[in-house]
Amino acid sequence: MDLGRSSDKSLLATGDDPAPILEENAFSRSPFLLISDHYGRAIPRVLGDLGLAESELRRHIAWDVGIAGVADALCKHLAAHLIAQRYSRLVIDCNRPPQAPSSIPRISESTVIPGNEALSREAAEARRREVFDPYHRRIGEVIDRRQREGIPTVLVALHSFTPVYAGIARPWHVGTLYRRDSGLPSLLLKTFRAQGELVVGDNEPYAVSEETDYTIPVHGEGRGLLNSGIEIRQDLITEEAGQREWADRLANILTDIEAQLRAQALLRT
Ligand SMILES: [Zn+2]
Numbered sequence: 001m002d003l004g005r006s007s008d009k010s011l012l013a014t015g016d017d018p019a020p021i022l023e024e025n026a027f028s029r030s031p032f033l034l035i036s037d038h039y040g041r042a043i044p045r046v047l048g049d050l051g052l053a054e055s056e057l058r059r060h061i062a063w064d065v066g067i068a069g070v071a072d073a074l075c076k077h078l079a080a081h082l083i084a085q086r087y088s089r090l091v092i093d094c095n096r097p098p099q100a101p102s103s104i105p106r107i108s109e110s111t112v113i114p115g116n117e118a119l120s121r122e123a124a125e126a127r128r129r130e131v132f133d134p135y136h137r138r139i140g141e142v143i144d145r146r147q148r149e150g151i152p153t154v155l156v157a158l159h160s161f162t163p164v165y166a167g168i169a170r171p172w173h174v175g176t177l178y179r180r181d182s183g184l185p186s187l188l189l190k191t192f193r194a195q196g197e198l199v200v201g202d203n204e205p206y207a208v209s210e211e212t213d214y215t216i217p218v219h220g221e222g223r224g225l226l227n228s229g230i231e232i233r234q235d236l237i238t239e240e241a242g243q244r245e246w247a248d249r250l251a252n253i254l255t256d257i258e259a260q261l262r263a264q265a266l267l268r269t
Helices: 067-078 121-148 184-193 215-221 240-263
Strands: 021-024 032-036 081-085 154-161 174-177 200-202 226-233
Touching: 021 067, 021 121, 032 067, 032 121, 067 081, 067 154, 067 240, 081 121, 121 215, 154 174, 154 215, 154 240, 174 184, 184 200, 184 226, 184 240, 215 226, 226 240
Parallel strands: 032 081, 032 154, 154 226, 174 200
Antiparallel strands: 021 081, 174 226
């Protein structure tokens, strides 16, 4: 089995490997810039299956189950720009600082990732250079261009979380994920809670930290943008119907929030 240790130079060398970045509505003027770090579960051909069974590669350790369908429908509803990563977070996690041990996980939950063990520095560097860097460079470029063109940007990072973690059931249907932004998350929480039937997590099941996040600290906080992550529980969006339902719900909520931000003159470039 080729686990990529001999292919340090070029990772995405074959014509079968998709481009890392998926984009929709690249010239949108919607204020919402939708980011999906864990959208895909592609693995570069030279890495094989990373030594994992297909059943493992379909689990949340490889990607955010259900979020691709939500992101696709939501960006259509809002006509908003979506930037998403096609490669699995087992190749390199695009929401971790590259220097963090969990950037290329040797173990995820209790699953050992054979293709990530004893990885050479060069092989790790190739994953960063060909998957992580172009993705984050593109997000930065898009924010730059929007600023030049006077388009306000509200960064929304879309994620999903497992219903049970370490044997404990998570009660929230949806959560916000933020640290320094006090504008967007409070509006999201208020609007989610106004729906009545939702159990809403305020920085649950996670909060943002330097060790476990990259997109919000770097592109949201680092650029001074209104920003929040939205985390949806995976069992609600495993099937297409749930994905559509949540995309509809989020589209309504974000449209409502856009109006509130405009009314308060909070949409700035
Ligand atoms: Zn995620």
